[in-house]
Amino acid sequence: MDYSSYVSAEFLGIFVPTIMYWLLSGAYALFANTKKYRLHPKGEEDIKNIPSRSEVIKIVLLQQSIQISVNLILFMFISDNSDAIKPEPPFFVRLIQFISAMAIMDTYQYFVHRFLHTNKFLYKHIHSKHHNLLVPYAYAALYAHPFEGFILDIIGGGLACLLSGMTPSTAVYFFTFGTMKTVDDHCGFMLPGHPVHVVLENNSAYHDVHHQLYGNKYNFSQPFFVTWDKIMGTYMPHKLEKREDGGFEAKPLKKE
Numbered sequence: 001m002d003y004s005s006y007v008s009a010e011f012l013g014i015f016v017p018t019i020m021y022w023l024l025s026g027a028y029a030l031f032a033n034t035k036k037y038r039l040h041p042k043g044e045e046d047i048k049n050i051p052s053r054s055e056v057i058k059i060v061l062l063q064q065s066i067q068i069s070v071n072l073i074l075f076m077f078i079s080d081n082s083d084a085i086k087p088e089p090p091f092f093v094r095l096i097q098f099i100s101a102m103a104i105m106d107t108y109q110y111f112v113h114r115f116l117h118t119n120k121f122l123y124k125h126i127h128s129k130h131h132n133l134l135v136p137y138a139y140a141a142l143y144a145h146p147f148e149g150f151i152l153d154i155i156g157g158g159l160a161c162l163l164s165g166m167t168p169s170t171a172v173y174f175f176t177f178g179t180m181k182t183v184d185d186h187c188g189f190m191l192p193g194h195p196v197h198v199v200l201e202n203n204s205a206y207h208d209v210h211h212q213l214y215g216n217k218y219n220f221s222q223p224f225f226v227t228w229d230k231i232m233g234t235y236m237p238h239k240l241e242k243r244e245d246g247g248f249e250a251k252p253l254k255k256e
């Protein structure tokens with residue numbers, strides 16, 4: 001076994017998403033004192049959310065240690081341990097694998113996420129933990145029951161990776177993008193000129209609607225597209241209303 005090649009892509013795939021989670025969260029923390037572009041008034045996260053910030057950090061670190069351990073096993077499965085150096089597939093093949101993985105992840109997460117809501121037992125004992133955040137913020141993205149972290153993110157990511165046929169080096173990009181997207185969806189801001197919002201409608205405002213009491217039965221789609229919500233009739237359109245302090249409010253356009 002060529003240990004040096006094992007360390008390269010696999011090592012990155014295991015640790016880079018976690019590092020980027022905290023770097024992006026740190027970048028959003030730079031906006032901590034600004035009132036502009038916020039989806040909720042400044043300070044509301046400390047009033048409306050049930051878990052304290054230290055509780056959030058504790059749970060997120062637990063999720064990440066489980067994630068790292070499982071990914072270590074996953075990468076042992078998808079890495080080629082033979083000594084022969086195989087070329088990576090052409091760019092367009094990797095691109096198709098990446099987009100397929102996004103579709104697989106979205107499909108899996110939509111139905112599991114929706115089931116975590118419709119099954120009263122699972123909602124009460126598992127998924128409500130994540131919904132104790134009425135005002136999401138960046139580093140709270142992974143705040144959830146460890147069972148949810150495992151079933152939704154770890155199994156979802158693993159399936160997307162294995163079924164799309166991607167190599168470990170493509171998986172590094174996929175896991176990193178997926179992790180950063182999740183942080184971004186919970187960041188609590190709608191920043192102007194955001195590069196991902198230009199392409200993907202599933203953004204922080206879209207997911208903020210889901211975190212509100214009125215949005216609990218809508219906008220299950222995550223983390224990339226809104227397709228499954230539209231197909232299954234759970235799409236809640238919203239408009240961004242400007243608040244006086246320079247922030248926004250994601251107002252639903254559909255009444256129950």
Ligand SMILES: [Zn+2]
Binds near residue numbers: 113117127131210
């Ligand atoms: Zn939910």
Ligand SMILES: [Zn+2]
Binds near residue numbers: 130136207
């Ligand atoms: Zn969420």
